[in-house]
Amino acid sequence: xxxxxxxxxxxxxxxxxxxxxxxxxxxxxxxxxxxxxxxxxxxxxxxxxxxxxxxxxxxxxxxxxxxxxxxxxxxxxxxxxxxxxxxxxxxxxxxxxxxxxxxxxxxxxxxxxxxxxxxxxxxxxxxxxxxxxxxxxxxxxxxxxxxxxxxxxxxxxxxxxxxxxxxxxxxxxxxxxxxxxxxxxxxxxxxxxxxxxxxxxxxxxxxxxxxxxxxxxxxxxxxxxxxxxxxxxxxxxxxxxxxxxxxxxxxxxxxxxxxxxxxxxxxxxxxxxxxxxxxxxxxxxxxxxxxxxxxxxxxxxxxxxxxxxxxx
Amino acid sequence: xxxxxxxxxxxxxxxxxxxxxxxxxxxxxxxxxxxxxxxxxxxxxxxxxxxxxxxxxxxxxxxxxxxxxxxxxxxxxxxxxxxxxxxxxxxxxxxxxxxxxxxxxxxxxxxxxxxxxxxxxxxxxxxxxxxxxxxxxxxxxxxxxxxxxxxxxxxxxxxxxxxxxxxxxxxxxxxxxxxxxxxxxxxxxxxxxxxxxxxxxxxxxxxxxxxxxxxxxxxxxxxxxxxxxxxxxxxxxxxxxxxxxxxxxxxxxxxxxxxxxxxxxxxxxxxxxxxxxxxxxxxxxxxxxxxxxxxxxxxxxxxxxxxxxxxxxxxxxxxxxxxxxxxxxxxxxxxxxxxxxxxxxxxxxxxxxxxxxxxxxxxxxxxxxxxxxxxxxxxxxxxxxxxxxxxxxxxxxxxxxxxxxxxxxxxxxxxxxxxxxxxxxxxxxxxxxxxxxxxxxxxxxxxxxxxxxxxxxxxxxxxxxxxxxxxxxxxxxxxxxxxxxxxxxxxxxxxxxxxxxxxxxxxxxxxxxxxxxxxxxxxxxxxxxxxxxxxxxxxxxxxxxxxxxxxxxxxxxxxxxxxxxxxxxxxxxxxxxxxxxxxxxxxxxxxxxxxxxxxxxxxxxxxxxxxxxxxxxxxxxxxxxxxxxxxxxxxxxxxxxxxxxxxxxxxxxx
Numbered sequence: 001x002x003x004x005x006x007x008x009x010x011x012x013x014x015x016x017x018x019x020x021x022x023x024x025x026x027x028x029x030x031x032x033x034x035x036x037x038x039x040x041x042x043x044x045x046x047x048x049x050x051x052x053x054x055x056x057x058x059x060x061x062x063x064x065x066x067x068x069x070x071x072x073x074x075x076x077x078x079x080x081x082x083x084x085x086x087x088x089x090x091x092x093x094x095x096x097x098x099x100x101x102x103x104x105x106x107x108x109x110x111x112x113x114x115x116x117x118x119x120x121x122x123x124x125x126x127x128x129x130x131x132x133x134x135x136x137x138x139x140x141x142x143x144x145x146x147x148x149x150x151x152x153x154x155x156x157x158x159x160x161x162x163x164x165x166x167x168x169x170x171x172x173x174x175x176x177x178x179x180x181x182x183x184x185x186x187x188x189x190x191x192x193x194x195x196x197x198x199x200x201x202x203x204x205x206x207x208x209x210x211x212x213x214x215x216x217x218x219x220x221x222x223x224x225x226x227x228x229x230x231x232x233x234x235x236x237x238x239x240x241x242x243x244x245x246x247x248x249x250x251x252x253x254x255x256x257x258x259x260x261x262x263x264x265x266x267x268x269x270x271x272x273x274x275x276x277x278x279x280x281x282x283x284x285x286x287x288x289x290x291x292x293x294x295x296x297x298x299x300x301x302x303x304x305x306x307x308x309x310x311x312x
Numbered sequence: 313x314x315x316x317x318x319x320x321x322x323x324x325x326x327x328x329x330x331x332x333x334x335x336x337x338x339x340x341x342x343x344x345x346x347x348x349x350x351x352x353x354x355x356x357x358x359x360x361x362x363x364x365x366x367x368x369x370x371x372x373x374x375x376x377x378x379x380x381x382x383x384x385x386x387x388x389x390x391x392x393x394x395x396x397x398x399x400x401x402x403x404x405x406x407x408x409x410x411x412x413x414x415x416x417x418x419x420x421x422x423x424x425x426x427x428x429x430x431x432x433x434x435x436x437x438x439x440x441x442x443x444x445x446x447x448x449x450x451x452x453x454x455x456x457x458x459x460x461x462x463x464x465x466x467x468x469x470x471x472x473x474x475x476x477x478x479x480x481x482x483x484x485x486x487x488x489x490x491x492x493x494x495x496x497x498x499x500x501x502x503x504x505x506x507x508x509x510x511x512x513x514x515x516x517x518x519x520x521x522x523x524x525x526x527x528x529x530x531x532x533x534x535x536x537x538x539x540x541x542x543x544x545x546x547x548x549x550x551x552x553x554x555x556x557x558x559x560x561x562x563x564x565x566x567x568x569x570x571x572x573x574x575x576x577x578x579x580x581x582x583x584x585x586x587x588x589x590x591x592x593x594x595x596x597x598x599x600x601x602x603x604x605x606x607x608x609x610x611x612x613x614x615x616x617x618x619x620x621x622x623x624x625x626x627x628x629x630x631x632x633x634x635x636x637x638x639x640x641x642x643x644x645x646x647x648x649x650x651x652x653x654x655x656x657x658x659x660x661x662x663x664x665x666x667x668x669x670x671x672x673x674x675x676x677x678x679x680x681x682x683x684x685x686x687x688x689x690x691x692x693x694x695x696x697x698x699x700x701x702x703x704x705x706x707x708x709x710x711x712x713x714x715x716x717x718x719x720x721x722x723x724x725x726x727x728x729x730x731x732x733x734x735x736x737x738x739x740x741x742x743x744x745x746x747x748x749x750x751x752x753x754x755x756x757x758x759x760x761x762x763x764x765x766x767x768x769x770x771x772x773x774x775x776x777x778x779x780x781x782x783x784x785x786x787x788x789x790x791x792x793x794x795x796x797x798x799x800x801x802x803x804x805x806x807x808x809x810x811x812x813x814x815x816x817x818x819x820x821x822x823x824x825x826x827x828x829x830x831x832x833x834x835x836x837x838x839x840x841x842x843x844x845x846x847x848x849x850x851x852x853x854x855x856x857x858x859x860x861x862x863x864x865x866x867x868x869x870x871x872x873x874x875x876x877x878x879x880x881x882x883x884x885x886x887x888x889x890x891x892x893x894x895x896x897x898x899x900x901x902x903x904x905x906x907x908x909x910x911x912x913x914x915x916x917x918x919x920x921x922x923x924x925x926x927x928x929x930x931x932x933x934x935x936x937x938x939x940x941x942x943x944x945x946x947x948x949x950x951x952x953x954x955x956x957x958x959x960x961x962x963x964x965x966x
Contacts, residue, residue: 032955040948052931053940059740066753088962095966162473164653164673262953
């Protein structure tokens with residue numbers, strides 16, 4: 001299947017799924033609030049009735065952070081990073097849970113979001129997707145370890161020298177390669193998730209290795225699909241920056257507009273995530289259907305016997 | 313057998329050592345040194361003539377042998393650093409012979425002292441007993457042969473690749489403090505060991521140094537290059553540098569340096585208006601604040617060639633404003649050294665008429681990276697170079713004064729700094745008062761501002777107290793006294809104490825004299841103490857009174873939460889837009905103000921101009937009746953947005 005066709009079908013699937021992005025957004029909002037509300041409470045307690053807040057309306061004053069650290073003996077450092085890490089882990093598990101539902105909806109015949117179907121898919125697929133998540137961590141770990149090893153290599157080659165430039169350029173290349181490889185792992189494991197859900201399989205390693213095989217056998221299509229959807233995400237971000245820059249940020253109406261725009265972008269980003277699933281599901285279906293056709297035993301045909309000339 | 317040393321006096325007089333120039337020329341160094349790039353070492357011979365300008369006789373001489381800090385992991389420096397240098401990173405200095413010129417060999421009487429701790433393994437201070445005392449007003453000349461093995465660059469000295477920053481490299485005599493000088497009640501040596509958190513202290517004099525290095529090396533050093541002689545057969549070149557009225561000598565060599573020269577021309581750099589304004593501010597005739605041309609030399613790494621003009625612009629700013637505010641830079645040259653990548657430990661350090669800067673390949677101008685270092689290290693020509701306080705014992709007098717001065721220059725010339733980590737991302741602009749105050753708040757109560765450098769709680773407390781806290785202490789004093797008074801205090805202090813060794817007491821004396829106030833309360837609390845300032849709006853009450861005409865009786869209570877006392881201004885704003893200002897000496901724990909009028913209190917603010925940078929809590933300095941909805945909503949929505957986006961990134965793996 002061609003990437004454009006896969007993406008357009010994926011987009012249709014996301015649209016058909018109706019409220020599903022909003023479900024994702026709701027949970028994202030709840031998890032974000034778990035971090036934001038305590039910070040908001042501190043801000044209110046410290047600055048709610050202070051003129052200092054008004055002075056910081058245009059430009060946040062980093063001195064306030066230093067004051068806060070001084071007053072609390074650095075308590076935020078001990079509290080917030082663990083809290084953020086905890087929320088992030090929770091959100092990853094939530095994402096694993098919801099991914100099962102989203103793929104179930106996309107893979108269903110009607111493709112429409114129904115809470116029963118969605119949450120049944122979430123529950124049925126959670127543990128297999130969780131196992132797959134653990135497998136994916138091995139792959140991500142290998143990429144990061146390779147990146148660290150490359151850094152060490154760069155340091156051993158140029159680190160003792162008197163020029164910074166080669167090491168910086170090497171660092172850029174290394175970072176670029178690391179990002180590409182992380183995205184590749186991300187893409188491969190999208191296909192592995194699809195495979196587990198579509199085939200109703202529990203074999204995570206097999207799904208992962210199968211996804212590797214699938215991606216490499218259809219490198220052009222899978223990469224192009226992933227890249228084009230990623231471009232949609234970039235376009236969304238650029239659009240947000242272009243529009244948000246025109247909104248007056250210190251006026252009440254502007255703040256409200258910005259809030260709406262920001263949340264729209266978050267929903268848009270969730271939509272892109274679902275678009276990845278939808279488009280890649282179409283690619284997966286196209287590839288597996290083609291494989292099935294190829295693997296069908298050839299039909300026995302009776303060779304046509306040329307008619308012999310009547311007269312020899 | 314000992315020999316009389318009376319003959320040294322006419323020699324010293326001939327050398328113009330006794331108040332010959334502006335400085336008391338206590339020392340006269342004639343050094344010849346050869347850089348051995350294979351051994352990473354310097355072979356040197358030093359003729360030191362030292363003048364005893366006290367009224368007491370001196371029976372022993374003390375020397376700094378700083379390079380021995382790097383000889384093993386047992387030195388005080390390494391113990392304090394918890395350093396474990398590798399074998400190829402070690403450095404040391406060996407005094408091969410020491411004798412009185414034309415007289416006794418004192419080599420065998422050399423011994424190591426450890427006046428600051430009980431570390432018998434430390435060899436950074438050497439004492440030599442003299443066969444005969446140096447009488448008051450007399451001199452002694454010594455001949456010293458030494459071998460210095462340079463460490464891999466550490467604590468601003470050493471080598472990296474083909475780059476050599478040769479500092480603290482020769483036997484340097486300590487300071488014999490006369491009775492009445494600084495805190496001395498009788499003549500005494502001030503010669504501290506080399507510590508992890510300390511710098512230097514030495515006497516003024518003349519340095520004439522001949523340096524031999526491979527001829528393909530570019531060499532820069534303290535002072536003026538008198539001549540360069542090349543030895544084609546040996547493929548070496550010998551440079552002779554001379555400088556008077558300095559208290560140290562450092563040099564650098566590398567085949568990679570690009571040497572660029574410019575001239576600081578006051579006629580072009582300082583407008584007539586600036587000159588007039590400065591003269592008016594200081595209450596001086598324009599002639600007295602005029603500057604003189606200076607030859608600026610930059611030794612820069614090839615990969616930093618694109619930043620040449622940035623370095624010169626920063627140096628021009630330093631020469632201009634330090635010159636206008638405190639007094640002209642009196643030396644004919646100033647040399648900036650740009651260490652290579654990997655040699656960063658040599659960067660950001662001051663020596664007389666030479667300093668090391670430091671930058672990286674693609675650093676944004678908004679970060680003020682080489683700019684800040686250039687202005688700061690140049691500033692040390694004033695606060696350390698000329699006003700030569702004891703950096704071991706009173707680091708705030710150089711680092712703090714310099715932080716105060718350079719912060720003002722950087723804000724004036726470059727504006728707020730962008731602290732964003734990447735050149736491609738813009739962050740909020742932050743001025744240097746905010747940066748210094750933010751740093752101070754990270755450990756406001758850890759130590760008194762003033763301590764011996766090696767006696768702070770830790771290295772970070774030494775840094776925090778000596779630099780940013782000192783900087784904002786002086787800025788707070790400026791805000792309290794007014795710009796003109798502070799400018800006159802600083803100029804008077806510089807003019808009075810240049811080429812001498814002042815102490816904190818001397819600065820306080822100048823501040824009291826120029827301001828016409830007794831500022832003991834301020835220095836006692838903020839220099840000799842660690843109490844913090846924190847004033848808070850306690851309560852605000854509005855009560856409606858009067859039957860016919862609507863009247864309000866309002867009570868405002870201000871509290872002192874910190875232990876430190878500072879006079880404060882209070883601004884009260886009423887709901888009808890009117891304001892009332894009050895002053896409070898800030899002494900008792902609280903104060904109450906009553907207001908009666910047609911409008912109630914809308915807001916109260918202590919120190920509305922944010923003049924007291926030492927106040928550790930600006931947030932509680934004010935109170936408003938209504939809630940700050942807009943700012944809170946703005947931050948809350950932005951936080952939410954960032955949190956959601958971060959979660960989406962993290963969730964990408966699921």
